[in-house]
Amino acid sequence: MKFKTNSPLPGFAPALFYTVLYLALIVVIPLSGLFFKTAELGLAQFWDLISGERVTHALMISFATALAAAMINAVFGLIIAWVFVRYDFTGKGLFDAIIDLPFALPTAVAGIALSTLYSGSGWLGNLFNKVGIEIAFTPIGIVIALTFIGLPFVVRSVEPVLRELEKELEEAAASLGANRWQTLYHVVFPTLLPALLSGFALAFARGVGEYGSVIFIAGNVPYVSEVAPLLIVIKLEEYDYAGATAVAAAMLLISFVLLILINALQAWSQRYKASSGNVNAAPDKGFVA
Amino acid sequence: MEIQLSGISKQFGQFKALNNVGLNIQSGELLALLGPSGSGKTTLLRIIAGLENADIGSVYFDGVDMANTPLRERQIGFVFQHYALFKHMTLRENVSFGLRVKTRAFRRPAAAIRARADELLKLVQLGGLEDRYPHQLSGGQRQRVALARALAIDPKVLLLDEPFGALDAKVRKELRQWLRDLHQQTGVTTVFVTHDQEEALELADRVVIMQKGEIAQLGSVDQVYEQPASPLVFDFLGDSNIIAAQWRGDVVHVGDSAIGAYPSTANTAVLDEGAVDVYVRPSDLRIADAEQAGIDVVVNSIQRTGPIVRAEVSFAHSTFAQSHSTLRVELPHLHHDVPRFQTGATLRLRLMQFSVFAPQTITPVREQLSAPILIGRERERLAG
Numbered sequence: 200m201k202f203k204t205n206s207p208l209p210g211f212a213p214a215l216f217y218t219v220l221y222l223a224l225i226v227v228i229p230l231s232g233l234f235f236k237t238a239e240l241g242l243a244q245f246w247d248l249i250s251g252e253r254v255t256h257a258l259m260i261s262f263a264t265a266l267a268a269a270m271i272n273a274v275f276g277l278i279i280a281w282v283f284v285r286y287d288f289t290g291k292g293l294f295d296a297i298i299d300l301p302f303a304l305p306t307a308v309a310g311i312a313l314s315t316l317y318s319g320s321g322w323l324g325n326l327f328n329k330v331g332i333e334i335a336f337t338p339i340g341i342v343i344a345l346t347f348i349g350l351p352f353v354v355r356s357v358e359p360v361l362r363e364l365e366k367e368l369e370e371a372a373a374s375l376g377a378n379r380w381q382t383l384y385h386v387v388f389p390t391l392l393p394a395l396l397s398g399f400a401l402a403f404a405r406g407v408g409e410y411g412s413v414i415f416i417a418g419n420v421p422y423v424s425e426v427a428p429l430l431i432v433i434k435l436e437e438y439d440y441a442g443a444t445a446v447a448a449a450m451l452l453i454s455f456v457l458l459i460l461i462n463a464l465q466a467w468s469q470r471y472k473a474s475s476g477n478v479n480a481a482p483d484k485g486f487v488a
Numbered sequence: 489m490e491i492q493l494s495g496i497s498k499q500f501g502q503f504k505a506l507n508n509v510g511l512n513i514q515s516g517e518l519l520a521l522l523g524p525s526g527s528g529k530t531t532l533l534r535i536i537a538g539l540e541n542a543d544i545g546s547v548y549f550d551g552v553d554m555a556n557t558p559l560r561e562r563q564i565g566f567v568f569q570h571y572a573l574f575k576h577m578t579l580r581e582n583v584s585f586g587l588r589v590k591t592r593a594f595r596r597p598a599a600a601i602r603a604r605a606d607e608l609l610k611l612v613q614l615g616g617l618e619d620r621y622p623h624q625l626s627g628g629q630r631q632r633v634a635l636a637r638a639l640a641i642d643p644k645v646l647l648l649d650e651p652f653g654a655l656d657a658k659v660r661k662e663l664r665q666w667l668r669d670l671h672q673q674t675g676v677t678t679v680f681v682t683h684d685q686e687e688a689l690e691l692a693d694r695v696v697i698m699q700k701g702e703i704a705q706l707g708s709v710d711q712v713y714e715q716p717a718s719p720l721v722f723d724f725l726g727d728s729n730i731i732a733a734q735w736r737g738d739v740v741h742v743g744d745s746a747i748g749a750y751p752s753t754a755n756t757a758v759l760d761e762g763a764v765d766v767y768v769r770p771s772d773l774r775i776a777d778a779e780q781a782g783i784d785v786v787v788n789s790i791q792r793t794g795p796i797v798r799a800e801v802s803f804a805h806s807t808f809a810q811s812h813s814t815l816r817v818e819l820p821h822l823h824h825d826v827p828r829f830q831t832g833a834t835l836r837l838r839l840m841q842f843s844v845f846a847p848q849t850i851t852p853v854r855e856q857l858s859a860p861i862l863i864g865r866e867r868e869r870l871a872g
Contacts, residue, residue: 367572370539370632374566375561375586375641385589389576471576471621 230451237448238241240441248445253421254430258449261427262457264338264407268345276353277391284355284361297356301348306411313344314416338420341426344412349402356398360391392468400461407454419475489550489644490515490679491536494544498531505531507701509545513679518671520688521681523698526722530649530679530766532698536679537564537647549644557795562645565638570651571630572731573622579633580605580618586641608636611670612849628659639674642827664691685725689713697721719845722767729773729815731766731783732847740766740844743805745781747839768842770798770818773826776838785815787833797821799829801837 237245248254283295301309317324318335327334359360364387370383410428417424427450434443491513508530513519521529534540536547536561541697547554554562564634575583581588582606587596593856596604609615612632614625622630631651645841651667652660668691671678671798677839682688688695705717716722719730734741741747748765776782784804791798817837819826828835 241516365570365572367568367570371566371568371572371637372574372585372589374537374539374561374562374564375589375637377585377589378560378562381589384572385585404614469576471578472623 229255233444234445234449235257235362236440236444240445242443244446245448249444254427254446254449255426256422257425257427258431258446259455260338260341261407261450262453264341264345265403266427267342268349268406269341269399269403271346272349273354273395274397276350276398276402277357277395278362279350280354280357280361284358298351298413302351306348306409307415309347310412310415310416312346313347313412314340317343317416335416336420336424338417338424340416341413341416341424344416345409348409348412349406352401352405353395353398355399356394360394364390393428393465396461396465396468400458403461404454404458407450491645491677491679492548492551493532493536493548494548496532496535496542496547497541498535498540499609504701505540505749506535509701509703511703511706513677517527517693518668518678518691519680520692520695521679521698521839522683522685522688522695522724523704524683526700527698528701529683529696529698530675531617533647533649533681534678536645537563537566539566562688563641563643565635565641565643565646567638567646567648567651567655569633571622571627571634573630573637575622575715578619578621579609579614579625582622582633583608583636583640585637595680604640605636605750607641610809612636623785626659627655628663631655631663635670643676646676646678648678650681650683653682653684660687669692689725697724714841716767716843719765719767722843722845727770727818728818729768729770730812731815733764733766735764735842740764742766742783743803745783747781747783747842763847764844765841766844766845768839770816772842773815773817773837773838774819774840775828776836778836779823780836780838782836782838783815784834784836787829787831787835788814789831790829795821797823797826797829801835804834836862 233359249258270379274401279298283291283298315321317340319325319328319333321335323364324334332339334343346425351360369382372386377385410426410432411486414428414429417426417429419425427446431443431446434440434446493509493511496506496509497504509528509532511532521532523529527576529804530538538547538554538557543657549562574585577585580602584601587601587604590596606618609618612635614629614632614636617625617629621632625633631654635651648667651814652663655663664687667673667678669681678766691848692709694706695712696706699718699720705712707715707720712721713725716725720729733747739746783799786804788800788802791800797819799818799819800814802814803863815837817829819829
C-alpha cells in the first residue's frame with residue numbers, strides 16, 4: 200500500500216485517522232473480541248463444537264438459503280430496477296417507497312406477516328398446499344423471508360447505475376445490428392454487473408445474519424429449518440457461551456471468505472477499468488491528418 | 489445510397505422540433521446539417537437513422553420507404569458525439585461488435601472478423617492498440633474507434649452527430665481532414681451534424697442550414713456563404729455588422745454616402761425606396777480611397793490576435809440612427825491598411841461585399857423586401 204501524502208487535496212491525515220478509529224471502534228474491536236473469546240477454546244474444542252451435526256446443518260441452511268435468496272433477488276431486483284428506471288407508470292412513486300419497506304419494517308413483524316400468509320391455513324400457504332408444496336416451517340419459507348428482506352439491496356444498488364447508463368450505448372449496439380437480447384447481454388448486462396454483484400453481496404450478507412423474520416416462518420426444526428443465528432441464541436439461553444461464540448466465529452469466517460470471493464468477482468467484472476492504472480492516452484502512433 | 493426525406497415533422501411535447509422538412513441527399517455526397525442548438529438538426533439525423541420516428545413524413549433509401557425498417561436493419565453507421573464506445577470491451581471487441589452480432593448464416597468466421605477489426609483499426613491509425621480499453625485512449629482516439637466500429641458493418645450511410653464536438657480545436661481539425669479523405673476513399677453517403685460553421689464549410693459538399701425546425705437554406709458551401717438567404721443564415725455563418733441604410737433610386741445609402749453598387753443579377757425590381765439593413769462581415773471592410781464612396785468612421789480600439797487584427801470603430805456622423813453604434817473590422821495582420829488603424833483616427837471604410845435585407849427593427853417598406861438580395865460586391869465593381 201502506498202500512502203499518498205503529496206496529494207494537493209488537504210485533509211488526508213485527519214480523514215485516515217478518523218476512518219481507522221471509526222472502523223476499529225465499530226467493526227474491528229467487537230469482532231476481534233469474538234475471536235479472542237473463541238481462541239480461549241482451543242482448536243480441538245472449537246472443532247468439536249462446530250462439527251456437531253446440528254451446528255453444521257444450521258450453518259448449511261443459513262448459507263444455502265441466503266445464497267438462494269440473494270440469487271432470486273439479483274434476478275428480480277434487476278427487473279424491478281429496470282422497470283423503475285425505464286418506464287413511467289402511475290403509482291411509480293408509491294411502488295418506489297414500498298421497495299424500501301423491508302428496510303424499515305421490524306423484521307419480526309415481517310416474519311409474523313409472512314408466516315401467517317404462508318402457513319398451511321394462510322392465503323398463499325393454502326394455495327401452495329393444494330399443489331403439495333409446504334412453505335412454512337421448511338427451508339423454502341426461510342428463502343422467502345430472506346428474499347423479502349434482501350430485495351431493496353439489489354434494487355437500490357442497480358438503480359443508480361442503470362439510470363446513469365448512456366442511452367447511446369444501446370442505440371449504438373442497435374445501429375450495429377444487434378437485436379434486443381444481444382444488446383442486453385453484451386452491452387447492458389456487463390455494465391450493470393458490478394452493481395448487481397454488490398447488491399447481491401449485500402443481500403447475501405444480510406440474509407446470513409437474519410434472525411427476526413426467519414424464526415417465525417422457519418418453524419426452527421433442528422436439522423431441517425433451524426438457522427445458525429437462532430442456534431446461537433439457543434446456545435446463549437442455555438448459558439453455553441463457548442458454543443455460541445464458536446458458531447458465531449464459524450459464520451464470520453465463512454461469510455468473510457464468501458464476501459472476498461464476491462469482491463474478487465466484482466473486480467473481475469470491472470477489469471477494464473483498472474487494467475493499467477494509467478488513464479492517460481495510449482501512445483499515438485503518429486497521427487497523420 | 490440516395491436518401492429522400494419528405495414532409496418530416498416531429499414534435500416533442502409542446503416543442504416543434506421539425507416542421508415539414510423535405511430534403512434529397514445525393515448518393516456519395518458529404519452533407520452537413522448546420523444550425524444552432526434546438527434547430528432540429530440532430531432530430532433530423534436521428535430520424536434518418538431510425539433512432540426516432542417522424543410524427544409525419546417519410547424517409548426513403550433509394551426510393552424504398554424505411555417506415556417499417558428498424559434501426560438495426562438499416563445498415564447505418566452512426567457516430568455519436570460522446571463516442572458511445574462499449575467500455576468493457578477492448579478496441580478490437582468494440583470494432584468487431586457489428587460483425588459478431590450477425591446471425592450465424594451471415595457471420596464470418598472468428599478469424600476473419602478479427603482480421604477485419606484489426607484492419608479497420610489500422611485504417612483509423614490505431615494499429616497496435618487492439619487490446620486496449622476505451623478509457624485508456626484520448627478523446628480523438630476514441631472517436632476514431634467509434635468511426636472504425638461504424639465502418640465495420642459496411643454501412644450504406646454514415647451518420648455523424650456532432651462527431652468532433654467534444655474534442656479540442658487541433659484534434660478536431662486533424663479529424664476533419666481525415667474524415668474528408670476517408671469519404672473520398674470510401675464514397676459512402678455521409679451526413680454530419682454540427683453547430684460549427686467552419687466545420688460545415690470546410691468539410692461538406694453541401695450544407696443544410698436549419699433554423700427552428702425548418703431548412704433555412706440548402707446549397708453548396710459557396711452558395712450559402714456568399715448568398716445567404718436570410719439575416720439569420722448570414723449571422724450564423726460568421727460574424728456580422730448590421731448597418732441601417734436607405735434604399736433610394738436603386739442605390740443603397742448609409743447617411744449621405746452611396747455604398748451600393750449592384751450586379752445585374754440583383755432582383756432590384758421588387759425594391760422601391762425605404763429603410764434596409766446592410767449586413768457586412770468584419771473581414772469584408774477595408775479602407776476606401778479618398779474619392780470612393782464609403783462610411784466615415786472613428787477608430788475606437790485595436791486588438792491584435794495573432795494573424796488577425798481586430799478594430800472596433802464607430803460612425804463619424806451620428807446624423808442617422810443606427811441600431812448598432814459600432815462596427816467591427818478584421819484585417820490580416822500584414823495588410824497595408826493595418827498601420828492606418830490608429831485609435832482616434834478617422835477613416836472611410838468601403839464594403840467589399842455585403843447583403844441587404846429588409847430591416848428587422850422597422851416594418852418592411854414592402855412585403856417583397858423580406859425576400860433577400862445580395863447586391864454589393866466589390867469584385868464585380870472592380871471588374872466592371
